[in-house]
Amino acid sequence: MLRRAAAWVLTVLIGVVIGAASLWATLEIGGSSFGAHFGLWSHNRAAGSTAAGPYTRAIIARDGLLALSAREALYFNLDRDAGGRPLDESCVYELRGAPLAARWWSVTLYGDDGFLVDNGDNAYSVDASRIGAGTWSIRIAPVQGSAPYWLSSRGAGRGFALTLRVYNPQDDFRPSAESLPVLSQVSCAEAH
């Protein structure tokens, strides 16, 4: 009797675990199918899109709860250099870009925990309103030096990331490796 009860409890537990694990796997696979890559930038189409069904709704809620709709803003992330290495505070990078077919854009630096880095430099973000027309270049380094535009990586350690937000993209905005800003490594400290 007791053995039978234990067998049923185990059956229910196994069922719950399989149910939860299969949902997790489905959302992982489904979520990655929303991913797109443009050069070093990755883009998740799920954030800001309209749910077409319960699975897309769950993926959107998991990856972009309360995100702006895609009509309002598109998000791109970059966390590796051209060599596939995580972005590192001990290196100096340069991000070069041309005007984007959008009303406005910004680039923000986040630590590996997804939050702004607490370094007191107040150089979290550079946006289009500060940069004039034409091509531009932003230095990503622990110190500003002579660069006019700067994102501070001081205290960010290894594994920080850049987020490019493109607001009110025009109908002809087509993200590509060529149209999005390009990251290059300028130098790295000896210890690297």
Add this chain to the structure above:
Amino acid sequence: MGKYVQTAILIAIITHVMLLFALPRGLMHVAMQRLGAAGENAWHSGERVTARSRQIVRPSPDFAYASCVYDLSRGPVRITVTPWPSYWSLSLYGANSDNFYVIDDREARRGAAILLIRAGSRHPETDDTVVESPSGRGIALIRRLAPSPETHAGAVAAASADICAPS
């Protein structure tokens, strides 16, 4: 043995489907609890986003945010947005996390005035834009572009005239 396997499969399917529908609602429930802690049917302006802003991952330092957790159980809620000289948008999210409405300054240069009603209920006489909410509760979010401390202070001042209240 067969009945154990069948039961396990049945329970797996039920768990899978229940969690699938519960996940977006659960995440929204948590968000509504956090954003509505200081009172529902009222706007709350967030502080300027800095390294100390750690409620939501990847917060944007470019915006001044205002949020209102609305509750339509006692009737329609009126939502207005005071105009702002730069980009702003109002987004409405239902309890299942769907972004069911968005308006920005390109469409509403002079600000927005919305009467939010429960989907399927009678449309009242009003000059406001009537918007149907698919759920009784949800989140309204205003984003005003304000990338500097000065513009952020201005956006917070503009936000003080926004309305989110039972009509």
